[in-house]
Amino acid sequence: GNSVTQMEGPVTLSEEAFLTINCTYTATGYPSLFWYVQYPGEGLQLLLKATKADDKGSNKGFEATYRKETTSFHLEKGSVQVSDSAVYFCALSDRPGTASKLTFGTGTRLQVTL
Amino acid sequence: EAGVTQFPSHSVIEKGQTVTLRCDPISGHDNLYWYRRVMGKEIKFLLHFVKESKQDESGMPNNRFLAERTGGTYSTLKVQPAELEDSGVYFCASSQDRGRMSGYTFGSGTRLTVV
Numbered sequence A: 001g002n003s004v005t006q007m008e009g010p011v012t013l014s015e016e017a018f019l020t021i022n023c024t025y026t027a028t029g030y031p032s033l034f035w036y037v038q039y040p041g042e043g044l045q046l047l048l049k050a051t052k053a054d055d056k057g058s059n060k061g062f063e064a065t066y067r068k069e070t071t072s073f074h075l076e077k078g079s080v081q082v083s084d085s086a087v088y089f090c091a092l093s094d095r096p097g098t099a100s101k102l103t104f105g106t107g108t109r110l111q112v113t114l
Numbered sequence B: 001e002a003g004v005t006q007f008p009s010h011s012v013i014e015k016g017q018t019v020t021l022r023c024d025p026i027s028g029h030d031n032l033y034w035y036r037r038v039m040g041k042e043i044k045f046l047l048h049f050v051k052e053s054k055q056d057e058s059g060m061p062n063n064r065f066l067a068e069r070t071g072g073t074y075s076t077l078k079v080q081p082a083e084l085e086d087s088g089v090y091f092c093a094s095s096q097d098r099g100r101m102s103g104y105t106f107g108s109g110t111r112l113t114v115v
Helices: none
Strands: A003-006 A011-014 A019-021 A023-026 A033-038 A044-050 A056-059 A062-065 A075-077 A086-092 A108-113 B005-007 B010-013 B019-024 B031-037 B043-050 B053-056 B065-068 B075-079 B088-095 B110-114
Touching: A003 A086, A011 A019, A019 A108, A023 A033, A023 A086, A033 A062, A044 A062, B005 B088, B010 B019, B019 B088, B019 B110, B031 B075, B043 B065
Parallel strands: A011 A108, B010 B110
Antiparallel strands: A003 A023, A019 A075, A033 A044, A033 A086, A044 A056, A056 A062, A062 A075, A086 A108, B005 B019, B019 B075, B031 B043, B031 B088, B043 B053, B065 B075, B088 B110
């Protein structure tokens, strides 16, 4: 079946540091890939997505590239801010081009300090 | 536009009791999903409604869980009787087009603690 593996957290960084959160996946076919973020006390929000190989999703300074050859979708940001502190979830869909029935990773907590 | 609303936000119940969680999706969203995150683990799919019909309930853990969506509007998820391992955060999400364009809109979740 489908699965998503994320790096263990928590990740603690100083403000303006470079962020990478690794995500690899196992899936049949050609899934769509997503990063969701959960800020404290809030629901999950879609951060970015990519629907086919070599697509790059980007939003709020975050980027992730759909790498089919390495089955990866690593999340990066060049300079994190305190406001980026949250839990980040990598996810895939089981149907191409949709978000139907998402399979999530375990989440990675990011804490950014001054 | 109002978002996806879930209530209660928190619930603490004793083992063996019954709890009902409610989700109000965005108006007009035919697709409604329930997910659950047990502490520290991945968020897992429970089921998917299209309007009032259960499209996929393959993630429902056992027959102690009952989900309904009468009239295709709000949905309820009842756990009866609750067990300790049911503790976690229950998320609801809705979408108009199975998330093709924008993914889901999630609610803030209901944190269920069974003691």
